[in-house]
Amino acid sequence: MxxxxxxxxxxxxxxxxxxxxxxxxxxxxxxxxxxxxxxxxxxxxxxxxxxxxxxxxxxxxxxxxxxxxxxxxxxxxxxxxxxxxxxxxxxxxxxxxxxxxxxxxxxxxxxxxxxxxxxxxxxxxxxxxxxxxxxxxxxxxxxxxxxxxxxxxxxxxxxxxxxxxCAGPTAYHGVVDLTGVKPGETVLVQGAGPVGIAAAMFAHLSGAAQVLIVGGPQERLDLARRMHVGTDWLDIFSVTDPAERLKWVMERTPHGRGADVVLECTGVPTAVQEGMDAARRNGKMLVLGQYTDRGTTPINPHVITKKQLTMIGSWAxxxxxxxxxxxxxxxxxxxxxxxxxxxxxxxxxxxxxxxxxxxxxxxxxxxxx
Ligand SMILES: [Zn+2]
Ligand SMILES: [Zn+2]
CATH class of the missing domain: 3.90.180.10 (Medium-chain alcohol dehydrogenases, catalytic domain)
Structure with a gap:
């Protein structure tokens, strides 16, 4: 019954x-x-x-x-x-x-x-x-x-x-449908929660040469490493200085130019400026992680103009x-x-x-x- x-x-x-x-x-x-x-x-x-x-x-x-x-x-x-x-x-x-x-x-x-x-x-x-x-x-x-x-x-x-x-179809929408990652590109994923992991997986499937994951906590990064999601991982809880994190990313991008594509998947407003700083000139940045309203954050819009960044938003x-x-x-x-x-x-x-x-x-x- x-x-x-x-x-x-x-x-x-x-x-x-x-x-x-x-x-x-x-x-x-x-x-x-x-x-x-x-x-x-x-x-x-x-x-x-x-x-x-x-x-x-x-x-x-x-x-x-x-x-x-x-x-x-x-x-x-x-x-x-x-x-x-x-x-x-x-x-x-x-x-x-x-x-x-x-x-x-x-x-x-x-x-x-x-x-x-x-x-x-x-x-x-x-x-x-x-x-x-x-x-x-x-x-x-x-x-x-x-x-x-x-x-x-x-x-x-x-x-x-x-x-x-929901991170799976959300990342598909943002990464595959709206942003697009080309084979051989270096992708920075900010955030190691399900949205970040899903975004990193789609970056891999799209043929990215490198997928750098900057997120935390360590347990989530360890899991990503075990699953072979990402090619390099940085724990934001042990490296708390954004300038150090930027240096870490730059050292891993071709000629230190910055990431071809930045996928923001954190839900933390301050991550947006950090992502803009890590993107290369003429690069693309997807803001995917801000589904709920966590308030405003200072950004320097000059970076968008000067680098000729393409900024993309994607909702659900x-x-x-x-x-x-x-x-x-x-x-x-x-x-x-x-x-x-x-x-x-x-x-x-x-x-x-x-x-x-x-x-x-x-x-x-x-x-x-
Ligand atoms: Zn959800
Ligand atoms: Zn309608």
């Missing part, structure tokens, strides 16, 4: 521990799908959200990266987003946001991540409003009509999908980036091995998992339902 209620970890207010609560699992309406969640990833953004760094509603079940199994299909749902037949029991994943599909940003610009009314699981869907189950840190989720649901392709496991979480991801991410997973699995990214926790230990993410002690905490 299938469970009729599902537990979820609820954020009731900022700077508070999550509380386990339960809600009834509704039957899916037309166009909707109910999924039993099997694995849910915890993202750095969840930590920032729990601190109120974006204007989100509470109470809320956090969690915008998950994989699950189809529990029930609403009327009219016969296929996934790509047209593959969908049945109860199929392993699926889904994009975290549902863009409106009708606005200027969705239609004219074709940039669905910029849709101002997009609904986002685990970020702007309230727990106290039906269908309640709208976040990943729960045993079930109600996937609303319009959700981009993907049956896992052959050769892609739930563990592979969750190993990079849409359906095509998710597909791009999944298409690359078998290659990433073969080259790096993705399972070491994951540290597993039970739903009731969600606050310990959040704390381990906040300190960077683990790379990708995953709730196993």
């Amino acid at each position: 299938a469970a009729t209620t599902a537990r979820g970890a609820v954020l009731r207010g900022f700077h508070q521990p999550l509380e386990i609560d339960a809600a009834e699992i509704p039957a899916p309406g037309p166009g909707a799908v109910v999924a039993r969640i099997t694995l849910a990833g915890i993202c750095g953004t969840d930590i920032h959200l729990s601190h109120g760094n974006l204007p989100i509603p509470t109470p809320l079940v956090l969690g915008h990266e998950a994989v699950g199994v189809v529990a029930a299909l609403g009327e009219g749902v016969t296929t996934d987003f790509s047209g593959n037949p969908l049945a109860v029991g199929d392993a699926i994943t889904w994009t975290s946001s549902i863009p409106c599909g009708r606005c200027h940003w969705c239609v004219v610009e074709g940039e669905r991540t910029l849709c101002e009314t997009r609904r986002i699981y685990g970020i702007n869907q309230r727990w106290d409003v039906a269908p309640h189950l709208s976040g990943g840190f729960a045993e079930a989720i109600y996937l609303q009509p319009g959700s981009a649901i993907f049956k896992l392709p052959a050769g892609v496991t739930p563990e592979m999908v969750i190993s990079l979480g 991801f849409s359906e095509r980036h998710y597909l791009g991410y999944m298409a690359n997973l078998p290659a990433m699995q073969e080259r790096f091995g993705l399972d070491p990214m994951i540290t597993r926790y039970r739903l009731e230990d969600v606050n310990a998992a959040m704390a381990d993410m906040a300190t960077g002690k683990v790379m990708k905490p995953v709730l196993v339902m």
Whole structure:
């Protein structure tokens, strides 16, 4: 007999521990799908959200990266987003946001991540409003009509999908789709969290000759080294002087010119100037890590002009980036091995998992339902 209620970890207010609560699992309406969640990833953004760094509603079940199994299909749902037949029991994943599909940003610009009314699981869907189950840190989720649901392709496991979480498609969007890394280039990745690791992986797959990772803490750099992600690593907690870090990067770039491409994946505003300083003249810099608003930072715009830098911003991801991410997973699995990214926790230990993410002690905490 299938469970009729599902537990979820609820954020009731900022700077508070999550509380386990339960809600009834509704039957899916037309166009909707109910999924039993099997694995849910915890993202750095969840930590920032729990601190109120974006204007989100509470109470809320956090969690915008998950994989699950189809529990029930609403009327009219016969296929996934790509047209593959969908049945109860199929392993699926889904994009975290549902863009409106009708606005200027969705239609004219074709940039669905910029849709101002997009609904986002685990970020702007309230727990106290039906269908309640709208976040990943729960045993079930109600996937609303319009959700981009993907049956896992052959050769892609739930563990592979969750190993990079939202960082995978986010990095695909920023690094592959918007910035572009050419074979032979020297790439500086700032940040050694999941976004930095995913960005470094895409830099490798794009043919970068060198991938320098400047981040921390040491545990994360050690993991990156073991997985052969990056070609050289600098721990920002042991080298705290930005001038020393700049010197370290410059010494490793051809003729000391600076990095061809800088990928900022830190979530720390001061990293932006540091990245600009490390970029070569006529280089490119992607600012990818500032998903939540951590405030302003002094930068010297003269550097952008004088070096003729191309500065690029990239916000979240849409359906095509998710597909791009999944298409690359078998290659990433073969080259790096993705399972070491994951540290597993039970739903009731969600606050310990959040704390381990906040300190960077683990790379990708995953709730196993
Ligand atoms: Zn995220
Ligand atoms: Zn829209």
